[in-house]
Amino acid sequence: MAKSKAPPRPRTSPAPTTPVAERRRAEEALRESEARWRSLVESAPDIIGSGAPDGTIWFINQGVRGIPPEELVGTSIYDLIDQEYRDTVRKGLEHTFRTGQKANAEFSWVKRDGTTCWCVARVGPIERDGQTVGLTVILSDITERKCAEEALRESEARLRSTLDGMLEGCQIIGFDWRYLYVNDAVARHGRKTKEELLGHTMMEVYPGIDDTELFGYLRRCMEERIPHRMENEFTYPDGVKAWFVLSIQPVTDGIFILSLDVTERKRAEEALRESEERFRLLAEHAQDVIFRCRLVEPVGYEYMSPAVAAVTGYPPEQFYADPDFTFKIVHPDDRETFERMLGERRTGPVVLRWICRDGSTIWVEQRNTFVYDESGNLVAIEGVARDITKRRRAEEALRQAREELEGRVERQMLHRNPYSLTFREFTVLHLVAAGRADKEIACELGISPLTVHKHVGNILGKMSASCRTEAGVRALREGLLD
Template identity: 45%
Template sequence: MSREGAWGVSEKKPSPKRKTHRVSASATSKDGQRAEQALRESEAWFSWLFQASPLSITVSRIRDGYIVDVNNAFLRLMGYSREAVIGRTAIELGILVDPGDRERAVRAVREQGAILDFPLQVRTNDGQVRDLLCSLVEIQVADEPCVLAMSQDVTGRKRAEATLRESEERLRTLIGDVDAIVWEASATTWQFSFVSGRAEAILGYPVEQWTTEPDFWANHIYPDDREHAVAFCAKATAEARDHEFAYRMVAKDGRAVWLHDVVRVITDSEGKTQQLRGIMVDITERQRAEQEIRLLFRLLLSITQAMSEAPDFNSALEVALCKVCKATGWEFGEAWVPGPDGQALVCASSCHADREGLEEFRRFSREMTFPLEIGLPGRVWASQQPEWIEDVSAADPAIFPRAAGAAEAGLKAALGVPLAIDGQVLAVLDFFLSQPREEDRRMVEVVSAVAAQLGEVVQRKRAEEALRESEERFRLLAENAQDVIFRYRLTEPIGYEYISPAGSTMSGYAIEEFYADPDFGHKIIHPDDLAAFDEMNTRLLSGPVELRWVRKDGSTVWTEQRNVSVYGENGNLIAIEGIVRDVTERKRAEEALRRAREELEGKVERALLRRNPYGLTFRELTVLHLVAAGRADKQIAAELGISPLTVHKHVSNILAKMNAASRTEAGMRALREGLLD
């Protein structure tokens, strides 16, 4: 570079292998000022291009790599000042990521003279690694062989290309991993241009067959679905509308495979359809599961309705057995339930096809019981898990004690399932086929699902039966009880829901009169007790409350009533249940006792007024009267309404004050001395 900052460019005679450019500070021609002027202008123009170029440009000596000059684009790219790089090498500055790149570049330039698109990685002053594409040419600077390198920063493009490659690889991996058929086809011919590898795994046909046969898709649709599927897709494609639909295709092995096809319609700028892209998902298992769910729903609905109409628990089990056998193809079914002692299972019911030998097997089984862990029913009872036996007729008697009987009846495959709820086995259901069969997991799942749902139905049926028995016992108890038992409903229609026959005996009115009049219970209350009756009902008192009933003949009956409030699920009061007891005789006895006590107390008061030499209290004189009459402590306690212990203390005080040795002596002395009337 000249002092004026301008370059002179000349070429020396090129070698056969390379083209070398010469840059000097003197003109190549000395023919005059005009040539010199032209040279200066050329150098100035080259210098301007050197500095103005958007490409990074460096000039370095071939022999030692010292940097002769750099342009502004280089300084901006690398982050150095001009002073920091001039006279130093790229290796010294740590610019080359791979120092070996300099030797390779120099060798290529010396051999070829110029190189295009030489890849190079450099490190900037702040440590960033950049990707460059360099054009290299050998030049002469002041008769020194140099390399002029013009570099384009392609870091962004390289990264974009790497990202694109990674994205494409991820897409290929994703498509390969998707358990579905990803496809692309012509919107006009429907011939596939791309099909993912899962196509062969799902349907068995090689990918090449999909893409080479023009009508592959339509030709392999299941016959019953072909017309609808083709018409549906054609209409949606013509309307440039994305669509999805389900249909069956015939696999290479003849299976019908259900596919859910989601289709994207690709159009051009004018809205014309160009391509179809989609994904076919194998939904065969889902379709089968949905069919099984529908079967189970219909079966359970049928069983539940039939069981609700069955008269008792065992009949309900038989209904369930027959329904399951008919729906799933089993030829013999039986239900085993815990016996009365809960130690073994007994056969509660059975159902079988109309075939020779099965009735005998049924009778034979009815006579057997199975403790825990014994036989198929006992093992299922213990494990609460289903169990499958491929051939019971050939099984070890320790595994299936009825093997001989099953062989005579022609029974082979067997399945036992528990019918349980909340960890309690209500029954064990056994099913049999006339052919041996390996375990059918789907059949096990279907029957187990039915059994799981039936658990609640069977429990409800058993509860209903227990409730009926309980209600019958209650009815017999209520109808034979001397007390009146009633339930008064507080929701519409308000009135007596139940009143036992004793209500008629106690009131003299017919039971029908209670049911006919909601206020009948109020009307038979004695007028003086109406306030107490109303308070009991208003304040929901549980009692006991004493009330008088006015009988039909006008006589009065003393009653003692106890109530219980009954609340519904929402917390509202819905009924009153109660017991009414006839206490007339007790009231009469209490009245007689009261009169006797008053008479006794009168005698004592009179005795106190006459004389009381022993200083006996009023209560002690009362006790002394009863002692003299021959009463025991318990009798005295009952008459006076005090405890026997209190009576004993009074007697002890009396003996001490009278200095008497016994109760008899105290009583005799009291009579003799006129202490008692």
Template identity: 30%
Template sequence: MLSAGPWPQGEGEMAARIRSLGWADTPLGPIETWPQSLRTTVDLILAMPGPATILWGPKHVQIYNDAYIAIAKERHPALLGRPVVEGWPDVYKSVIAPILESASAGRATRLTGFPVPLAGLDSRLEERVFDTDWSPIRDESGAVAGALQTLVEVSDRLEVQAALRESEARHRLLIESWTQAVWETDADGVVVADSPSWRAYTGQTLDEWLGYGWLDAIHPDDRAYAERQWREAVAARALVNAEFRLRAPDGEWRWTNVRAAPVLDAEGRVEKWAGMNIDIDDRKRTEAALRENEERYRTLFESMDEGYLLSEVILDENDKAIDIRFLEANPAAVRLAGRDFTGQRMREIDPRYEEYWYEAYGRVALTGEPIRAEHYAEPHGRWFDFRLSKVGPPESKRVASVHQDVTERKSAEQALRESEKRYRSLFATMDEGYALCELVRDDQGRAVDYRYLEVNRAFETLTGLASSQVNGRLRSEAIPVPDERRLEASARVIASGEPTRLEYFNEGLGRWYEVGLFPREGDQFAALFADITERKRAEIALRESEERLRDVLNSMAEGFALLGPDFTILDVNTETVRLDGRRRDELVGRSHWDAFPGTEHSPVGALFKRVVRERVPEALEHQYAWPNGRALWLDLRVYPTPGGIAIFWRDITDRKRADEALRASEQRYRALFESMDEAYAVVEVLKGQDGTWADFRFLEVNPAFIEHTSMPYPVGKTATELLGTPNPRWAQLYGQALDTGKPLRVEEREPTLGRTFDLNIFSLDRQQNRVAVLFTNITERREWEERLQVLVAELQHRTRNLLGVVRSIADRTLAGSSSLDEFQERFRDRIGALSRVNGLLSRLEESTRISFDELLQAELAGHGVMDGDGHGQVTLEGPTGIRLRSATVQTFALGLHELATNAVKHGALSLPEGRLLVRWGLVDGKDGDRRLQVEWQESGVPVPPPARGQHYRRGSGRELIERSLPYQLGAETSYELTPEGVRCTIILPLSTTHREAEHA
């Protein structure tokens, strides 16, 4: 959807340029045809506060935001809408093209402190340094269509850091010259070591200094403050910078500035505290005098010649200053302006006042920050030195101005600057120290000393001697250490009239100097010298560093070689000699291409040439075969150096072989993983807010897992997300395997899936809470085992019942027979009926259907209650021909058998006065299907209630009806033992329709 109104929206410069640019002539085409993904990314970068740019399409057309203008500099606005290769030709091949290739592959790139040589306005290259991030941009189809770059130029920051390091070096030299005491404490801020400089500065003894005794040397009014500052700094591990008064050895109090900082060990713990004291007594006394001077200045200010104005700044709705109303002016202000304009507005007074004045007054009124500046006022034709400051509370818009006419001074200053510029070029600003000296001779005309006549500021900085300490004094008085070499050289310069230069070490100052001596008139000579102590130390350090570097390189387990720009081998280390097999002198001085044949036109040679050309480090794994036939895999890392390249390399042949073996192992593992029949998963176990194992996320599953669990896309999802409910039991099992680190095997049922699994759990990564789980679906096996247990129990029970029924039939037949022959005939008939009902229980073929009334009558006949013995006791009510499903007959018949057996043995059919009513029919089920409902009601046999506090015993027949029929047949059952007898209802699903059940 395109947004209403011009797009992109916003008031920034780049938003306006994007709207106004004629895109139809660019590779992107008219702006109305841009894809939504590009439009969204453009809106994104225009809202970014930092520099950002888009490179879109096959030609990488560039679009950027307002902050990027500072990066583009003089290339703006020509960059907009152009392919990046045209806008940045100087860095495209070396920098941008490789990154765009990475982005096209869907990878992000980060570069920090990355130097890039760019052409400036004068076409000269200047190195600019950036921190930058590159990210791929995808279009609506998901394909990479461009790249997004966000960056920050850090060139100025690096220059500031370099300047800071140089400043810190100068600062250390300065500290040594103006610190009065240095000291250390332990990590808790307690003094445990002596500080001779402190004791000399304060007059304390060692015992008075140690511990917290140093507080006694502090002025009583400052003691609590100093102790609080120190204890708070130690607690916070913060720097200390405090000022207070210390007692001097002569009993006087002197102001000192104490500075201290924690010294940290390699682990970041405070090892000790280092501190120093700087005597600031002179500064403090100066500040006090300055305050007195300021009071005198205030009196003078009231009668000063400077102009004073009190004004009110008028702002518009955007807080922009649009006018200034003058409220008050002193006489000097009226005189300088030529008239009194209090109560008037600046735009009324003269419209020629520049916007500069309104901006300056508005900035002070809004920010409260004062301004001191000099500016030319066009209406007056004069220069004014003015100071603006806010007056009143923060909401006030009043500004006070103190100003004076400095037109004459500006003219004089211009002339003075020209003069001072020439002077500074000769004397004041030069880095070298300068001293004008005069030889001092004895009565025989021999040079015995020399006197300083004049020195410059660089001399004071280099030597630490103020001009007041040396001007007019002999060299032996200023620095009382013999300097015969310089004295002799000065005498030779004056005698020969030829300048000379020498280096010498001044023992009195402990510094190295390079001195140039130049003859002047008479016995005068000029000494121009520079402090070369750091250079000397650097030379010594360099020699030591080179020796240490040589030791490090020779002790490295990696090969090292240094190549010149023409690829001549300049140096190699011991490991290179060992790996190569040749002596060092056989390699150094030779061309790399000659020493290692075949490498010039190989990937190695291309890599070396590219690093020399592009000055960018690169790495390569390469197999090289030596002329002697030995072949090794090498890990090469190549870095540009000022004079060529440095190469580090190591033998990775064993690692390559291991990698190949690992890949083969991974392939075997993957083949097993994909083809195994058992379900396998790698999961991450998750903890809840209370720290217990609460859930788990699937990280990897095999095809068998998806097949067994019916979860099509489980990877990356938690159990709660997949199942819709937490599974804390399994999460705790996985957590148990992690906690113990031992394999765990358990059998668990997942209620949501309705399946039972045998779990083998193994701890994989205890750091990342990962376990491997082997699932075996044993649901069907467990169901068959449970069904088998039920059937075996029922078989045993039925066998016992069958024997009981036979015994009951025999007893009843014998009781109703008048002779043995009659008993034999009637008993044989009843045994035959019992056999027929058991035969019905064996009809399991699906093609054989038994009706309910047939099954019921066979069961009752088998118990001998459908003939003369039971006539009148049993009443049957229900339709005939309701067919039962063959698969349900046996279990259902067992239930009827249990009811009939119990009725014959204990219930309504056990006594002549007992009665049995069996009523059946078809009813509608919950799902709209037709079901068979059977009601079994016994009466006439009183059932004694159970003993107090007990219940009727649940027999195996009742267990069969209440548990097996619902479990195996999906039946609904109720079984109640009342004082009148048994009440049982069974509602059984049928596989046939109502019509079939009634008419089949």
């Protein structure tokens, strides 16, 4: 069953408005708007006010320096500002009033508790009928920002002072390759003044630098932000060379270069290399065996001169391969002496016998230098071993000749000694008769030439001989010598 439609409702016409009702609604809307804006202004964290161009305060939303807002109305804003900033604020207010343009100014004041408060004032015009009749001022507290800026300035000053006093060179190069910062060391390293560097490009200061290997690393750090560390040789215009260790790091402004002058170290290293080369040449052409053996891990010979091959028949490589090889070639009867030499750290000379590669035995005289580290620990032994085989054989022959001579003298003294000559004088007389000079006699008997001279004088006195030739001839003629 179909529902019947409800009859249409009659249209009602809006109630007619009157001027009084419209004014009331407008006033209500204005009050609500003023209430909203007043609530917004009064709850704002910033100080908001308005006033005359001469600085007289018409309205302010909160108290300043402990003075409530109602007491500030009618006073001058300049009374709230420190003396040194009043002209700055006055110029800002006058500029806005005169041009209608907004202006900003920073200033400070001292609170009642003695602390300083920093503000930035943003000034705007109040216009009526196209004319500026007043000013609005919004004050924002920037004390924290100012403190942070001051702390940053102090930190930068301390940092700059530290960098300026460093021995290392510190420089910042901008992305346009201009020197943004250099300390005294950089100027000294480059033989330039700071004024010759700051604000100028590297290419202006050092023409041709962009063609060097160094600049390639600088460019890579600048463009790819890849740090690099290197040693760089720098040649001054007068031809003098200097060496620097450079640490190149990317920074916000470009690149930072830390440079350390190592010229003295490089010169010392070069002098050491030259000295070592001279020593090596001397060692490699010396007939003596020169060596250095490391006694801490890894134990082994660090150097063995080529002379060891001529002396022993074993090449230096044999000793490098076996740290104990020297002990192995020491004669078995002398190994105890060898071990005592090392144990007692004897510098020498120590005489030992070595067994050569061909099985022969030689005599060596070894002198040692024991090397210690900074803590006093023995770390190495350096030494020289000299082949004294010929000398030992000569000494042995001389000893045998001396013994033979002394034997003849003893027999002659038992047979006949009319001049009461001593044993030594008889021995010297034998050699005088053989035509030997004082130095030769001294060498053969192992005494000094002066002692020989005294013995000859005694012989001449006892035999009443005028010279040594007469004494020798008479000794043979009289049968004193066989």
